[in-house]
Each structure stands twice: as structure tokens, then as C-alpha cells.
Amino acid sequence: SQQGEEDPQALSIQEGENATMNCSYKTSINNLQWYRQNSGRGLVHLILIRSNEREKHSGRLRVTLDTSKKSSSLLITASRAADTASYFCATQSGAGSYQLTFGKGTKLSVIP
Amino acid sequence: NAGVTQTPKFRVLKTGQSMTLLCAQDMNHEYMYWYRQDPGMGLRLIHYSVGEGTTAKGEVPDGYNVSRLKKQNFLLGLESAAPSQTSVYFCASRDDRGFTDTQYFGPGTRLTVL
Structure with missing residues (x-):
């Protein structure tokens, strides 16, 4: 079953604007990760935030985590056409196998 | 350093045929995973x-x-392919050194079962 659910399902913005995607999950987690998938390609890891962290930055990416609301957001600032892709959140819970449970993704289109 | 590679990239099977997908990683990772991705869905662990x-x-x-x-x-x-197994299959390996906990994905295998 899907643990994470992204919102919105699709997002279209102009180049230079900021893009915000949200992820909600159901059970307690050890960490939450965001991945990008370009059309027809494999997933690429973007950023990881642990359950005891509230915010992390990486370049133009900003991730927040609110464990009380079981939600996370990914902000991409000053978007570029090359950011056009699907973005997935994935949660890791429990111990041992380090399985990730993925959401259905947000499809981002950045219009030049 | 090739990362994670998958063979083949594409395959068409008839119902009942069998096949093997190969995943190889050169990063010395202990953990490896197989996922399938269906349209409009995230990845599901196989x-x-x-x-x-x-x-x-x-x-x-x-x-x-x-x-x-x-x-x-x-x-x-x-072992015996079914149309419900038509999907894109991704392999991944996990970097368990330090605190990265990152999964590295292969490019995928697109499988169609007729």
C-alpha cells in the first residue's frame, strides 16, 4: 500500500517561479526522502530528512517535515525547464530491511 | 563506475513465457531491491x-x-508471465555507509506481456 501521497498530482509553472509539492504519510517514519524521475528514466535521489529534523536545504531545494501532521513539503526555488520531471516522496519505517514506500508522485512541468 | 545497470532495456513476452531480468551494481552495496512502476503509480517493492x-x-x-x-x-x-506483469521494472541498491541511506536506481526494464 502507498504510504506517501503527493499533492498536487500535477503542477505547471513558468520558469523562474517556485514549485511546492506536498507529501502526506500514515505511519511513523525514520526518514523521508524525495526522488526525481525524468520521463522514461530511473529515479534520482534528491534529499533525505530524518524524523528528528524539521528543515533541510540542498541548493535550490528546501524540504520541511512536520511529524505531528505526518507531512512534508518540497520547495524548488527559481525553477528551470530542466526541473520538469515527476517527484516522489518515499518513507522509511521500522528497521532491518530499510525498505522505502513511495507515493504516486507529482508531475511538474516548467514552461520556458 | 557504472552504478546500477539493468538488462534488458525492453522485452515483449507472450503469456506463459518465462524470463530473467538482471541487475548489476558496482558500488559494493549490501542491499538491493526490485520495484515495479505502473502508470500513474509510484514504485511498489517486489x-x-x-x-x-x-x-x-x-x-x-x-x-x-x-x-x-x-x-x-x-x-x-x-516463471509464467501474465499480462498483469506488464510494467516498468526498476532495480536499486542502497548506500548504507554513514547516514546517506540513499537508493541508487537503474534505468529500468520496460516489459510488455501479450
């Missing part, structure tokens, strides 16, 4: 391995078998 000689079931294991005879390879087998 099977995984926490080290050479080990395998375990994921969320959707039925109709698939796996083997991890060598640390660098993880094979996914379909």
Missing part, C-alpha cells in the same frame, strides 16, 4: 535482498522469484 545469499518478499511478490548468488547481482525471474 523483492529485496539484505546481502549475498539472502532474499525477502516485498509488497507485491506473487508471480516473481529472485536470487542473489553474487553480491553485485540481483536477478528477478518471471
Whole structure:
């Protein structure tokens, strides 16, 4: 079953604007990760935030985590056409196998 | 350093045929995973391995078998393919050194079962 659910399902913005995607999950987690998938390609890891962290930055990416609301957001600032892709959140819970449970993704289109 | 590679990239099977998908990683990772991705869906875990000689079931294991005879390879087998197994299959390995906890994905295998 899907643990994470992204919102919105699709997002279209102009180049230079900021893009915000949200992820909600159901059970307690050890960490939450965001991945990008370009059309027809494999997933690429973007950023990881642990359950005891509230915010992390990486370049133009900003991730927040609110464990009380079981939600996370990914902000991409000053978007570029090359950011056009699907973005997935994935949660890791429990111990041992380090399985990730993925959401259905947000499809981002950045219009030049 | 090739990362994670998958063979083949595309395959068309008839119902009832069998095939094996090969995943190879050159990063010396212990953990490896097989996922399937269907349209409009995220990835769902089929099977995984926490080290050479080990395998375990994921969320959707039925109709698939796996083997991890060598640390660098993880094979996914379909014994009798069904149209419901039409999907894109991704292999991943996990970097368990330090606190990165990152999964590295292969480029995928697009499988169609007629």
C-alpha cells in the first residue's frame, strides 16, 4: 500500500517561479526522502530528512517535515525547464530491511 | 563506475513465457531491491535482498522469484508471465555507509506481456 501521497498530482509553472509539492504519510517514519524521475528514466535521489529534523536545504531545494501532521513539503526555488520531471516522496519505517514506500508522485512541468 | 545497470532495456513476452531480468551494481552495496512502476503509480517493492545469499518478499511478490548468488547481482525471474506483469521494472541498491541511506536506481526494464 502507498504510504506517501503527493499533492498536487500535477503542477505547471513558468520558469523562474517556485514549485511546492506536498507529501502526506500514515505511519511513523525514520526518514523521508524525495526522488526525481525524468520521463522514461530511473529515479534520482534528491534529499533525505530524518524524523528528528524539521528543515533541510540542498541548493535550490528546501524540504520541511512536520511529524505531528505526518507531512512534508518540497520547495524548488527559481525553477528551470530542466526541473520538469515527476517527484516522489518515499518513507522509511521500522528497521532491518530499510525498505522505502513511495507515493504516486507529482508531475511538474516548467514552461520556458 | 557504472552504478546500477539493468538488462534488458525492453522485452515483449507472450503469456506463459518465462524470463530473467538482471541487475548489476558496482558500488559494493549490501542491499538491493526490485520495484515495479505502473502508470500513474509510484514504485511498489517486489523483492529485496539484505546481502549475498539472502532474499525477502516485498509488497507485491506473487508471480516473481529472485536470487542473489553474487553480491553485485540481483536477478528477478518471471516463471509464467501474465499480462498483469506488464510494467516498468526498476532495480536499486542502497548506500548504507554513514547516514546517506540513499537508493541508487537503474534505468529500468520496460516489459510488455501479450
